[in-house]
Structure formats: structure tokens, C-alpha cells
Amino acid sequence: MVPTDDLEPGPRPRRHRLSRRAFLGAVGGLTAGAGALIGFDRAPHRNATFEGPVLDAVEPFYGARQGGITTPTQSHTSFAALDVTTDHRRDLAHLLASWTSIAAKLTAGNTAGAMTADASATEPDSGEAVDLGAARLTVNFGFGPTLFTLDGVDRFGLAAQQPMQLTVLPAFPGDQLAASTGGGDLTVHACADDPQVAFHAVRQLVRAAAGVATLRWSQGGFNEAPASAGTPRNLLGFKDGTTNPATDDQLSSFVWVGAEGPAWMTGGTYLVVRRIRIDLGRWDGISLGAQEQTIGRHKASGAPLGKSAEFDALDLHATDASGRPVIPADAHVRLASPQENWGQMMLRRGYAYSNGVVATGMDGLPADHALDAGLLFAAYQRAPRFAFIPIFRTLAASDRLATFTAHTASAIAAIPPGPPRPGRWVGQQLLEA
Amino acid sequence: MVPTDDLEPGPRPRRHRLSRRAFLGAVGGLTAGAGALIGFDRAPHRNATFEGPVLDAVEPFYGARQGGITTPTQSHTSFAALDVTTDHRRDLAHLLASWTSIAAKLTAGNTAGAMTADASATEPDSGEAVDLGAARLTVNFGFGPTLFTLDGVDRFGLAAQQPMQLTVLPAFPGDQLAASTGGGDLTVHACADDPQVAFHAVRQLVRAAAGVATLRWSQGGFNEAPASAGTPRNLLGFKDGTTNPATDDQLSSFVWVGAEGPAWMTGGTYLVVRRIRIDLGRWDGISLGAQEQTIGRHKASGAPLGKSAEFDALDLHATDASGRPVIPADAHVRLASPQENWGQMMLRRGYAYSNGVVATGMDGLPADHALDAGLLFAAYQRAPRFAFIPIFRTLAASDRLATFTAHTASAIAAIPPGPPRPGRWVGQQLLEA
Numbered sequence: 055m056v057p058t059d060d061l062e063p064g065p066r067p068r069r070h071r072l073s074r075r076a077f078l079g080a081v082g083g084l085t086a087g088a089g090a091l092i093g094f095d096r097a098p099h100r101n102a103t104f105e106g107p108v109l110d111a112v113e114p115f116y117g118a119r120q121g122g123i124t125t126p127t128q129s130h131t132s133f134a135a136l137d138v139t140t141d142h143r144r145d146l147a148h149l150l151a152s153w154t155s156i157a158a159k160l161t162a163g164n165t166a167g168a169m170t171a172d173a174s175a176t177e178p179d180s181g182e183a184v185d186l187g188a189a190r191l192t193v194n195f196g197f198g199p200t201l202f203t204l205d206g207v208d209r210f211g212l213a214a215q216q217p218m219q220l221t222v223l224p225a226f227p228g229d230q231l232a233a234s235t236g237g238g239d240l241t242v243h244a245c246a247d248d249p250q251v252a253f254h255a256v257r258q259l260v261r262a263a264a265g266v267a268t269l270r271w272s273q274g275g276f277n278e279a280p281a282s283a284g285t286p287r288n289l290l291g292f293k294d295g296t297t298n299p300a301t302d303d304q305l306s307s308f309v310w311v312g313a314e315g316p317a318w319m320t321g322g323t324y325l326v327v328r329r330i331r332i333d334l335g336r337w338d339g340i341s342l343g344a345q346e347q348t349i350g351r352h353k354a355s356g357a358p359l360g361k362s363a364e365f366d367a368l369d370l371h372a373t374d375a376s377g378r379p380v381i382p383a384d385a386h387v388r389l390a391s392p393q394e395n396w397g398q399m400m401l402r403r404g405y406a407y408s409n410g411v412v413a414t415g416m417d418g419l420p421a422d423h424a425l426d427a428g429l430l431f432a433a434y435q436r437a438p439r440f441a442f443i444p445i446f447r448t449l450a451a452s453d454r455l456a457t458f459t460a461h462t463a464s465a466i467a468a469i470p471p472g473p474p475r476p477g478r479w480v481g482q483q484l485l486e487a
Numbered sequence: 488m489v490p491t492d493d494l495e496p497g498p499r500p501r502r503h504r505l506s507r508r509a510f511l512g513a514v515g516g517l518t519a520g521a522g523a524l525i526g527f528d529r530a531p532h533r534n535a536t537f538e539g540p541v542l543d544a545v546e547p548f549y550g551a552r553q554g555g556i557t558t559p560t561q562s563h564t565s566f567a568a569l570d571v572t573t574d575h576r577r578d579l580a581h582l583l584a585s586w587t588s589i590a591a592k593l594t595a596g597n598t599a600g601a602m603t604a605d606a607s608a609t610e611p612d613s614g615e616a617v618d619l620g621a622a623r624l625t626v627n628f629g630f631g632p633t634l635f636t637l638d639g640v641d642r643f644g645l646a647a648q649q650p651m652q653l654t655v656l657p658a659f660p661g662d663q664l665a666a667s668t669g670g671g672d673l674t675v676h677a678c679a680d681d682p683q684v685a686f687h688a689v690r691q692l693v694r695a696a697a698g699v700a701t702l703r704w705s706q707g708g709f710n711e712a713p714a715s716a717g718t719p720r721n722l723l724g725f726k727d728g729t730t731n732p733a734t735d736d737q738l739s740s741f742v743w744v745g746a747e748g749p750a751w752m753t754g755g756t757y758l759v760v761r762r763i764r765i766d767l768g769r770w771d772g773i774s775l776g777a778q779e780q781t782i783g784r785h786k787a788s789g790a791p792l793g794k795s796a797e798f799d800a801l802d803l804h805a806t807d808a809s810g811r812p813v814i815p816a817d818a819h820v821r822l823a824s825p826q827e828n829w830g831q832m833m834l835r836r837g838y839a840y841s842n843g844v845v846a847t848g849m850d851g852l853p854a855d856h857a858l859d860a861g862l863l864f865a866a867y868q869r870a871p872r873f874a875f876i877p878i879f880r881t882l883a884a885s886d887r888l889a890t891f892t893a894h895t896a897s898a899i900a901a902i903p904p905g906p907p908r909p910g911r912w913v914g915q916q917l918l919e920a
Contacts, residue, residue: 129682130709132841171787173776180771181724181786182839186711234846234856249563249682249709253722253841253860261771269856273843276563276682276709278619289686291614338613338694343606353614354602406615408565408686409842410706410896413667423667423702427686463843 109247110187115161118321120472120480121192121245123401123434124305127286128190128245131275131405131430132252133327134260135238135465136267138201143210147485149266153195153242154479156262157255163188166258180261182254189248193255195480196241196325196467204239215484217311217319219437220468223326226450228460230331230418235271235463241325243432245403249276271463273329275405275430285356285364288429289332289406292349293356296364297392299399308399308441309434318483321471323434326400326442329407329463332428333416337458348454350385358387368393386455389448398441400433416460428459438466542680543620548594551754553905553913554625556834556867557738560719561623561678564708564838564863565685566760567693568671568898569700571634576643580918582699586628586675587912589695590688596621599691613694615687622681626688628913629674629758629900637672648917650744650752652870653901656759659883661893663764663851668896671703674758676865678836682709704896706762708838708863718789718797721862722765722839725782726789729797730825732832741832741874742867751916754904756867759833759875762840762896765861766849770891781887783818791820801826819888822881831874833866849893861892871899 113121122128138146156166163186167178201209202216222237242259246252253274260269278286288294299308306312311319337345346353356364360372360380370393372380381388392399408427415421435441450456470481546554555561571579589599596619600611634642635649655670675692679685686707693702711719721727732741739745744752770778779786789797793805793813803826805813814821825832841860848854868874883889903914 169787171775173779174774176772177724177775177778177786179724180722180767182720182722184720184724184787185717232846234844248711250711250720250839253709253839257767257771257858261768269844269858271844271856272841272858274841276686278681278683284618287615287617287683289613289615291610291612291617334613334690335694338690339609341607342604342610345610346606353610354604354617406683406686408705408707411667411702411704413665423704425690425702425705 109189109251110163111190111247112162112188113190113192115158115193115472116475116478117472118474119310120194120322120469121161122194122243122403123309123323123469125190125192125245127277127403128192128247128252129277130246130249130252131277131403131432132244132256132272133274133430133432133465134242134256134272135198135270135327136240136242136260136263137270138209138239138267140266141209143212143485145266146210147482149263150195150481150485151479152262153259154473156258157193157195158476160255160258161188161191161193163191166262180254180257183248183251186248186251189246189251191244191246191251191255193242193244193259194325194469196243196469197481197484198237198239198241198465198467200237201239212484215316215318215487217316217324217468219311219324219439220466221439221443223464223466224443224447226446226461228450228456229464230460230462231464232462235329236465238270238465238467240267241327241465241467243325243327249274271465273407273409273430273463275407277405288404289334289427290337290345290349292345292351292353293364294404294429295402296351296356297368297399299401304399305401308436309401311436318481318487319468319470323436323469324438325465325467325469326431326433326435326438327463327465328431328461330429330431331416331426331460331462333458333460334425334427336416347382348386348458350381350387359385370394382454384452384454386449386453389453390445395445395448396440398435398437398445400435400441400445402431402433404432405430418460426462434469442466542622542684543596544623544680545595545621546623546625548591548626548905549908549911550905551907552743553627553755553902554594555627555676555678555836556742556756556902558623558625558678560710560836561625561680561685562710563679563682563685564710564836564865565677565689565705566707566863566865566898567675567689567705568631568703568760569673569675569693569696570703571642571672571700573699574642576645576918578699579643580915582696583628583914583918584912585695586692587906589691590626590628591909593688593691594621594624594626596624599695613687613690616681616684619681619684622679622684624677624679624684624688626675626677626692627758627902629676629902630914630917631670631672631674631898631900633670634672645917648749648751648920650749650757650901652744652757652872653899654872654876656897656899657876657880659879659894661883661889662897663893663895664897665895668704668762669898671898671900673700674760674898674900676758676760682707704898706840706842706863706896708840710838721837722767722860723770723778723782725778725784725786726797727837727862728835729784729789730801730832732834737832738834741869742834744869751914751920752901752903756869756902757871758898758900758902759864759866759868759871760896760898761864761879761894763862763864764849764859764893764895766891766893767858767860769849780815781819781891783814783820792818803827815887817885817887819882819886822886823878828878828881829873831868831870831878833868833874833878835864835866837865838863851893859895867902875899
């Protein structure tokens, strides 16, 4: 049997889903599709009340932008930061070309490579997303500041190309970063409407980096599934993302890199990721009023305190009958607002995370069992030196919410523009400069 | 404004979903529904390619069985094991009655309690599942062996009621359990088609246990979303669950407790949960043939080695031309098969899990960064002493797959029958005996 090229059109398997179909086309000596159908026929207990359609929608991969930035939020994410282990720029370029090719396949709903029935060969794909649809998978790649300069060394002849905005994040008050959970030379950010599709994508890409880069830290996250019709709620129970930039003007001003360059970043953006553990037990123990004063919004509606609807404008000057500010001075929404931050906005794509129970408290010291759960914060922005860094410096020092949180992992990356068409790869303009 | 009772029928919010609607009905001084609609109208960037329907399907809560056992597999799970801290049986009974009441609300798509706009009150529900549908949420509760007897002490006068089948799991070769990740006096197993709904349920129930029980360990998991039409694949890339008991005869024989009693367990079952870390890097590095020899099945089709379709019978006597067994002597599927285990079957509801990257190797010792990912194994069975315990003793000692895995958390519990109707609660027959 001839192995099927997984990029060739072929018959769609059951349920008319786009699928990682090369796998099914290459089973030694039998018709895999028939096997799958038999499985379906004989497993009546599964899907008796099957909910939802097959997740076969595809997000475009090639284009002016990388995916997963303005893409409507998917319900799952998987993020990885990697360390480059090679000393050779050509290895790095080869990895980026390879990653681009693999990501193009995965986002189309295919496997990472054409799978064969050769039992002596190592599989090019681990297989757990076979039969699953593309599920709107997006993947983007980024370059951390340490890729350009590490301990003063210009590792790959790229130091002159390092953007002014791409700086190692400073230490913030309350950070609980381990050496291993801060930074990363490369980032991979996958989002999909199926958790297994998102996990699978990062797994294949980390694997493809063998010999060139190794995993530094990784974290998955979830959101409402399918993403609800409104602003989703985070684990604080509050709507999160209400003031995201949305108009083309806002995206141009605050998300996409413009003429400021460097040239290889024009049309790109910057990503900051922070894993923010939340002391859910303590949070749940305070009153509704105390929660709303901490955030500065009403919990149910998402409206700013004193207003009635989620998208009502934030009035930071409003005072109550006794002359006190309606939005407290240390409320999260005030300190993070564009009004208090030179008009800056960030495009946040937050996901909840839960890593089960750990035996450390919020201060990082041994304590009773507590959930390691919270927010996997991810924000795309044009200028981290003017947006995330100063805003978060304020928040870490003064935000009432910060008393409930600890930042336990962190990364910053330059996200170059998308590969415009097949044959081009992410970061090519930088690495071939 | 009068707080709305969250069990009362009310207008459905946007998108005609069943919803945790009490929250929206009780916002101080404004029409929350209108706020939500404004949010929807003004957030065009969300859901431009919204996939899937609102997840508003409801699984029954009251009935002869607890939920989440034979319920068609949902795409997400959240499991928790708790330690009872009270010395008083009445507190335990009160907790079970309270848990039953809360689970009935949550599985119907409501909040854990009626939410008010009283800013001075602590919220009865943390709120992150407001606006979300029931998403086929199921919750079941279980009793660990240490609830009956702990260090020889009959803690609650229940020792005489401890089922013979409910025994502390023995130590198995290769176990890497921390003291804190083995066991638990009580278990909560939630499954839903929305990860936030599953997480939310366990969070509310742990919170409701305050003063009576505390969290011991917890783990979430994911599966294909929505569950695919066939047997799902685990992170090994293989179909998992092919030989699950499915017919009424099989379920009666191998899942549901019968006349053997004790009486309070008739119609119940037993749950064994194991968090099984998989060395994905090493697994991905071996050949397809080596993977298939390890499992004993073809990866693509799920068929037993030498057969062509997933549900073909496992022939453990088949030999190849040179007289060697087609299914190797140490293949997982052989050692776990009913044929090799006195006909025993377990109803497995496995989920993948990923907790990000840890700095420990598969042996539990410090090592390079590696994914803490694998399988959250959960199996319902009539008789753990005849099923999980002897089967896994064999697997731990001899299964070729065991060289790729480490068990890092564990629990066993008696799952009593369901509360037959409102007003009755889980475990009532035991605790009021």
C-alpha cells in the first residue's frame, strides 16, 4: 500500500470532518475507514447524546499575520517556551522553516507528517489528534530577547536586529518565578476548540525541535467551550477582556508593529505571557462587595462600578455621596485602564488553568494543599515597554487584586508577521537578513 | 430587588441556553440580561466563526445510579479527593446532603446557591460558570476506605459497614505516590463538555465542605471535544477503551454491585483513579512497530495485532510463522485482557492530562524539563479486589508499557447508588444506618 501524502486531497472519513487523514489511509493491508466505521457501529454507548458538531473549521495559516492573535478566541490553549541549544544559525533557520511547514499541516487538520505503515520507522506524528478536525487550530511562533543576546553574547549574529521593544522582563514585586519558568528563546502559542488538538500541536513542534531547542516551560489552559457569545469569565468569576482593542484603529495603534520597525517586525506584534496563580480559597471567602471593589466592576454584569452595562465607559472621576471615588484608587480596572496608562491597550487572550493540587502556598513556601489554578495571561501588544511593563509595574505594586495572586511563569516574545504564502516561513526575513 | 431562587423557572438568557441564571436575575438595580445583550452586540470580534451550539444538554441527576459512570463520555473531567477533618458523623451526613443538593443544582445548569446582590454577603457560588449551559455535567461522590477505618480507628461508627471490596490499594512496583497524592476519605468526580463547568463544580463542592473536609489532591483532564464518534485516542496515540463493558449483561456482571452487598452499596460501584504520567518523549522516539508491540494493537485502526478492525476479538493464542505469539507476552492488551484476568472487565473513563513542565524525571528525581502529562485513569468496577488490584499488580510487574509510565496519584472509593429523588441524598442509607 502506498503511503498517502497527507497534503493530498482524499476522501473525508466519517462525519465529514476534515481530519488528520493520512494516518487512516496508510494502515498496512486493510481499509482503515471500514475499521473505524465498525468501531462506530459497535460502540452504541458512546455519543448517545453526542453534543455539538465535528470541529472541522479551519483558520487560515498563511497571511500577513500569524494566527491566534485576532482570531476569535478558541476554547483551549497550549503554550510552550523553548531554549535554543544549537550554536548554528542555519539550524535555527531550518527549525523555523520546519515549524512553519508542520504548523501549516496541523492547522489544516492534518498530521505533522505523512504517516506510513512501516513498523521499523519512527512515527512522524504521535497520533492522538488523528480523527479530530482542525478545530480552528492556530499556531504562532515568537522570538525571546535571549535569542538575540544572552549574557552579552550575540549568539546568532542577530543582536543588531533585536527590537528595542523586546527586552527581558524586569523583576516585579511578588514574582515567584523559578529560574526555569521565566523566559525562553522561542515561543509556541497554540489555540484550538479541542484541547487534544492544541496539546498535540505543541507536542509535535517540540518534538520537531530535537537537537535545536528543548522545552523550557509549558502551560495549557481552558476557556468556556465553545467560547460563549459574550466576554468570557475568568476563575475570579468576572468577565475578562471587556476593554480589549477591537476596532481596526485600535489594533493598528496598540497591537500591530508599524513603521517603527525593525523591518522584519513590521506587521508583527509582541506577546507577554504570565501564569498567574490565584488564591481561589481566599477569593471565595470575601464578600461580593469586596470582590467588586477589588476589580472595580460589578461581578454579574461586568459593568464598571456605578454603571449598568458591561461596555459603559469607565468613569474614573465619579465619586459617591461622601466624596470617595466610586472606582477605588487601588481597583484593578482603574490601574490597568488606558486612561491611567497613557492610552495604552493590550489585546488579552486569557485562559484559565488548573494544575491540580500543590503543597505550596501563595508565597511559594510549603503550606497546606491548595489548587495551583488561575489565569494563563497572554497579551499581544505593539510596544511592551510602553504597555505591559509599566502597566504591570503599577499593578504589582498597587493593585488590590495582586494580594490574591502570584506570577509563577513568564515569557516575552517578538511575534513576526505571518508567512505570506507556502514556501515562506516565519522569521525568514530576520534569519536570512 | 428580590433575589431569585435559582431553582425557579425563569426567562432564559441569550442564545436560549439553560444557564446559571439566578446570577443574572439578581443584579442590583439593573436588568442584567440587557447588559449581557449589549455586551454581545458590541463585541463583534468574538465568535465571528463561533463553533458549536451552546452546551445546554442536561444529564439526569436523581436516579438509581449516580452520574458519570455509564453516561456517554464528556470531553472534560475534574476529580478531587478530600480528607474529612470533623470527628462528628452528623457533620459528614450534613455535608453529603449539602453536596447532593448542590450537585443537583449544578448539573441542571444552575449556580450552587441563589445569588444575591448583597454586597456584604459572601457569594454562594464563585461565578465562573454563569452564562454557561449545563454542558452535560455529571457529579458523583464516593467514600474511601479511610472513611471507615483509619489507623485502626472506627472514626464514625461505620467500620462494620465497610465493604470487603473497599480496601486501601496496595503499593505497586513503580508507584511514585507522594503521601499527599494517595487516597482520600471522600471523592468527587465531575465530567462535562465544558472544562470551566467541570472545574467550577468541583470548586463549589470543595468550598461547601469547609469545616468538614479539605482538599487532598485534585486533577483535571481532557478528551476530544466534542467526544468523537469512535473510541477516543489517548496521548499514546492509541484508541483507549475498546473493550469496555457495554451490554447490560456486562454492566451487571462487572460494574454494578449486586446482592453481595453491603446493602447500602447495592446498585453502586467502585472507582479507582490513577494519575499515570507518560514519558511522551521516550514514547515518541520508538518505532511504530515497537509501540504496537508494546500495546498489542495496531495504532491506526485499533485492531489487535494480526487483525483488521478495532472490535475484532483478541486472539491470544495466535502465533506467527516462526511460532512466536502475535500478541507479545508482555503486551499491554494481553496482560489487561479479560481472558488473562478471570474474565474481569472494568469500565474505563480515561482522560488525558497535562500539568505543564516539571523538573523531575520519570523516576521522580530531579531531571531535565519534561512534560508532566499522561492519563488520568478512572475505572468503575464491581469488585476492585478481583479487577483493578490483581490486574494492575500484573501490569505493574510485567507490562511493557509500564516502562514508559509512572503512577503519581491514586484513589479508590465506593460509589453508592444515586439519590432516587429530591429530598434523598448520596450515602444516606449508610450514614443513617
